[in-house]
Amino acid sequence: MIHEPWRGDAAENEGESMSQEVRGVISRRKGAPVEVTTVVVPDPGPGEAVVRVQSCGVCHTDLHYREGGISDDYPFLLGHEAAGIVEQVGEGVTGVAPGDFVVLNWRAVCGDCRACRRGRPWYCFNTHNAARKMTLTDGTELTPALGIGAFAEKTLVHAGQCTKVDPAARPAAVGLLGCGVMAGLGAAMNTGGVVRGDSVAVIGCGGVGDAAVAGAVLAGATTIVAVDRDPRKLDWARRFGATHTVDASAEDPVEAIRAATGGFGADVVIDAVGRPETWKQAFYARDLAGTVVLVGVPTPEMTVDLPLLDVFGRGGALKSSWYGDCLPSRDFPALTELYLQGRLDLDAFVTEEIGLDQVEDAFGRMHAGDVLRSVVVL
Known part of the structure; x- marks a missing residue:
C-alpha cells in the first residue's frame, strides 16, 4: 500500500505552536495493568519530529518497563517498535520532512562520540532522544520507552530516530525492524x-x-x-x-x-x-x-x-x-527492500493486529509464548 504524504493544516504549516492531545498507553507504577489515557504531545523542538504512529509491536522490553526492570522513572509511555508518518519537524531538521514514511529507532547516532569518530556508529555511546517532554494533561512528565513511546496516536522523537523507508511497505511488518526483529x-x-x-x-x-x-x-x-x-x-x-x-x-x-x-x-x-x-x-x-x-x-x-x-x-x-549492531540508516531501508522483494518475510512475525486498549492482554499472550508479535495498528 502507498502512504500519501501528510499535509497538515494551515496553522501547523505556518509554524504556529499547538501541542496536541492523543490517546496513549502508560504504565503508572510497577506491576500495575497498563492504561489508555490522554497524552500531551508538544510541538517539536530543534532537531525533533512529531510522528503519527501507524503501527507498534508489543515487545518484551515494554513489559520489562511495566515491571520496573528498566528503571523506576514512572509513569512510562510504552511502545517502541513503530512505523508512521512524519507530521512536523523542528528547527534544523533536514533528514526527514512532513509526509515521510519512517521506521523509528532507539539508537539515533550522534556522529561525534568516540565510536562514531572511529567509524563505528552502530556502537554510538551518545545516542539522541527528544529533549522536550510528552506529559499527562496535569503536566506530569512521561518517560517514553527507549526514548520513543509509540503506543500512542502520535509521539515526539529526535529526528535521528526517524529512518525513511519505502512507503510501499506494510507498517505493521516493517515497524518490527525498530527493535526485536532487527536485533535478531x-x-x-x-x-x-x-x-x-x-x-x-x-x-x-x-x-x-x-x-x-x-x-x-x-x-x-x-x-x-x-x-x-x-x-x-x-x-x-x-x-x-x-x-x-x-x-x-x-x-x-x-x-x-x-x-x-x-x-x-x-x-x-x-x-x-x-x-x-x-x-x-x-x-x-x-x-x-x-x-x-x-x-x-x-x-x-x-x-x-x-x-x-x-x-x-x-x-x-x-x-x-546491541540492537543487532545495526545502523538504522543503512539497515532499515535495505531490509525493507528485501521484504518488498519477497526475500524477507516480515509479515510472518505479525501474529495478530490489535488496538491500543488490548496491550495488557497482549502482554499475557506474549508471556505465555502464544505469539511472535502482537502489533498495535492505529
Whole structure:
C-alpha cells in the first residue's frame, strides 16, 4: 500500500505552536495493568519530529518497563517498535520532512562520540532522544520507552530516530525492524558475521530468535539449527528457514547441535534467551574458533562460571549484540527492500493486529509464548 504524504493544516504549516492531545498507553507504577489515557504531545523542538504512529509491536522490553526492570522513572509511555508518518519537524531538521514514511529507532547516532569518530556508529555511546517532554494533561512528565513511546496516536522523537523507508511497505511488518526483529537479524548478519556456507545454531525461537534464523538464511548459512522447548516455536523456526530443530526438553542441545554439524559444533551460535545455562550451551555448542553471540537480555543477578582454560582453548569470539549492531540508516531501508522483494518475510512475525486498549492482554499472550508479535495498528 502507498502512504500519501501528510499535509497538515494551515496553522501547523505556518509554524504556529499547538501541542496536541492523543490517546496513549502508560504504565503508572510497577506491576500495575497498563492504561489508555490522554497524552500531551508538544510541538517539536530543534532537531525533533512529531510522528503519527501507524503501527507498534508489543515487545518484551515494554513489559520489562511495566515491571520496573528498566528503571523506576514512572509513569512510562510504552511502545517502541513503530512505523508512521512524519507530521512536523523542528528547527534544523533536514533528514526527514512532513509526509515521510519512517521506521523509528532507539539508537539515533550522534556522529561525534568516540565510536562514531572511529567509524563505528552502530556502537554510538551518545545516542539522541527528544529533549522536550510528552506529559499527562496535569503536566506530569512521561518517560517514553527507549526514548520513543509509540503506543500512542502520535509521539515526539529526535529526528535521528526517524529512518525513511519505502512507503510501499506494510507498517505493521516493517515497524518490527525498530527493535526485536532487527536485533535478531543483526545478531546473525552483523554481530555474528554469518557468511555463505556457515553453520548456525539459534537457542530460543521467539521473535528475536526466529529473526536470527531468517538472518542466517539471508547471509547464506547452509545448516541452521533451531533450539527451543516449545514445539510451536520450533515450527515457527522451520517456517523461517531452520534446517534442523532440537527440543531442548528432550535432548541435550550441545550434543544435538554437534550431531547436526558433523560432530564439530556450529560456526556461529546465537543465544536469544539470555540465561547462564543457555549461554553455556552456546559456548560449548560452537566449533573451535567459532563465535558465540548473546542477544537475549539477562537480568542483573545472573552470572556465568567457566574454566578459563576452556575459554582460551576453544578460541574464537564471545560477543554481545546491541540492537543487532545495526545502523538504522543503512539497515532499515535495505531490509525493507528485501521484504518488498519477497526475500524477507516480515509479515510472518505479525501474529495478530490489535488496538491500543488490548496491550495488557497482549502482554499475557506474549508471556505465555502464544505469539511472535502482537502489533498495535492505529
